[in-house]
Amino acid sequence: MGxxxxxxxxxxxxxxxxxxxxxxxxxxxxxxxxIDETNKAINLxxxxxxxxxxxxxxxxxxxxxEHDKFIEEILAGNPKRDSDSMGAEISKEDYQPILELAGxxxxxxxxxxxxxxxxxxxxxxxxxxxxxxxxxLIGARLVALAGDLKRLIMFPSSTVQLLGAEKALFRHMKTxxxxxxxxxxxxxxxxxxxxxxxxxxxxxxLADKILLAAKVDYFKGEFIGERLNKELKEKFx
Amino acid sequence: MGxxxxxxxxxxxxxxxxxxxxxxxxxxxxxxxxIDETNKAINLxxxxxxxxxxxxxxxxxxxxxEHDKFIEEILAGNPKRDSDSMGAEISKEDYQPILELAGxxxxxxxxxxxxxxxxxxxxxxxxxxxxxxxxxLIGARLVALAGDLKRLIMFPSSTVQLLGAEKALFRHMKTxxxxxxxxxxxxxxxxxxxxxxxxxxxxxxLADKILLAAKVDYFKGEFIGERLNKELKEKFx
Numbered sequence: 447m448g449x450x451x452x453x454x455x456x457x458x459x460x461x462x463x464x465x466x467x468x469x470x471x472x473x474x475x476x477x478x479x480x481i482d483e484t485n486k487a488i489n490l491x492x493x494x495x496x497x498x499x500x501x502x503x504x505x506x507x508x509x510x511x512e513h514d515k516f517i518e519e520i521l522a523g524n525p526k527r528d529s530d531s532m533g534a535e536i537s538k539e540d541y542q543p544i545l546e547l548a549g550x551x552x553x554x555x556x557x558x559x560x561x562x563x564x565x566x567x568x569x570x571x572x573x574x575x576x577x578x579x580x581x582x583l584i585g586a587r588l589v590a591l592a593g594d595l596k597r598l599i600m601f602p603s604s605t606v607q608l609l610g611a612e613k614a615l616f617r618h619m620k621t622x623x624x625x626x627x628x629x630x631x632x633x634x635x636x637x638x639x640x641x642x643x644x645x646x647x648x649x650x651x652l653a654d655k656i657l658l659a660a661k662v663d664y665f666k667g668e669f670i671g672e673r674l675n676k677e678l679k680e681k682f683x
Numbered sequence: 684m685g686x687x688x689x690x691x692x693x694x695x696x697x698x699x700x701x702x703x704x705x706x707x708x709x710x711x712x713x714x715x716x717x718i719d720e721t722n723k724a725i726n727l728x729x730x731x732x733x734x735x736x737x738x739x740x741x742x743x744x745x746x747x748x749e750h751d752k753f754i755e756e757i758l759a760g761n762p763k764r765d766s767d768s769m770g771a772e773i774s775k776e777d778y779q780p781i782l783e784l785a786g787x788x789x790x791x792x793x794x795x796x797x798x799x800x801x802x803x804x805x806x807x808x809x810x811x812x813x814x815x816x817x818x819x820l821i822g823a824r825l826v827a828l829a830g831d832l833k834r835l836i837m838f839p840s841s842t843v844q845l846l847g848a849e850k851a852l853f854r855h856m857k858t859x860x861x862x863x864x865x866x867x868x869x870x871x872x873x874x875x876x877x878x879x880x881x882x883x884x885x886x887x888x889l890a891d892k893i894l895l896a897a898k899v900d901y902f903k904g905e906f907i908g909e910r911l912n913k914e915l916k917e918k919f920x
Contacts, residue, residue, distance in 0.1 A: 468771035
């Protein structure tokens with residue numbers, strides 16, 4: 447076989463392998479990254495909206511902290527201003543673009559929840575145990591941070607516990623600052639609800655169970671997520 | 684008059700002054716900041732879309748550099764893939780969220796252009812000369828960077844030339860790096876089209892004219908924007 451023919455064959459094979467390597471791991475990674483970037487976009491624009499709206503009604507922004515509720519209130523019609531509000535009268539012409547911004551952010555919220563439903567479905571099909579123990583958002587973030595499910599199960603549980611805290615970890619190593627106790631799993635209800643002095647312990651236990659769940663998912667084992675959750679709750683009594 | 688009564692009166696007066704101080708300057712600042720943040724949101728999400736879409740058709744992303752055209756192409760229907768594409772087949776279910784992301788970004792583009800039209804109107808009404816010389820986007824950015832029109836006209840033209848280059852300026856002062864030649868006006872066609880060796884000179888001349896335009900706008904003078912533009916072009920021959 448001449449070199450050129452060999453080269454062509456090799457190239458074709460490589461392309462085929464790249465093609466075939468696309469799978470649920472990629473979709474999970476894309477979906478969660480998209481949700482996180484959408485969140486960033488929502489926060490950018492919601493901060494804008496608040497500043498802009500404060501010209502008209504500065505008191506409302508302080509009253510309603512959650513962006514989605516703040517936007518709902520505005521879109522539901524001019525919220526009443528306090529009689530001694532510091533806000534200015536604004537012409538209809540100058541109020542319209544504020545309303546449009548609120549509408550745009552609301553559309554992003556709806557978009558995000560649709561994307562979350564898609565991700566939840568992906569996790570249900572491919573990582574049912576991780577989904578049950580970690581929740582689909584945190585679970586997907588762990589898969590994305592590891593690269594894919596296979597790489598996730600290769601980690602020791604102490605690494606799983608810290609995934610997403612890389613910055614704090616490097617700061618710890620470089621400057622001797624306090625070492626981080628948890629990465630993205632800090633947002634898990636199990637860690638949030640743990641008393642302050644045992645948050646580290648809760649994170650360690652949770653990481654253990656997530657890793658176990660991930661291994662079962664990788665090897666297409668049975669659904670043991672509920673049992674893992676029960677064990678987690680009992681251990682913490 | 685007792686102290687409490689005096690205090691109440693004072694508070695009422697202050698609130699009234701704050702109310703009355705809201706004006707076109709605020710709307711210009713809010714509108715341009717909103718446009719710039721929308722741009723950031725678009726870029727965040729468009730990068731996401733490209734990465735995601737590359738699973739299916741990696742070749743298209745390299746072919747079409749402009750985000751808006753890339754999105755149009757995708758929304759117009761599955762663009763054909765090369766016969767030897769490295770992209771994978773993707774189920775309808777996994778393609779749908781990609782399409783929705785593309786739709787969301789397109790909505791943001793439309794939103795942005797409506798906001799630009801609003802800003803352009805504001806500038807036409809309140810800063811017609813700045814708008815003619817600097818364009819409404821760059822003009823509004825200068826007003827926003829200065830704080831308002833009044834503060835803008837207090838600056839020497841060398842400052843107007845550098846507005847928006849604060850970071851580079853401080854780097855220059857701290858580390859002795861090259862001093863910046865221009866801030867946001869670098870995006871003006873007059874500077875862009877100037878030959879490389881005279882970009883600095885073009886920026887200086889442009890800043891002069893913008894500052895003159897701003898002064899006329901602040902004092903509600905006549906429309907001299909076209910004359911200023913003509914002088915600018917002639918000087919550079």
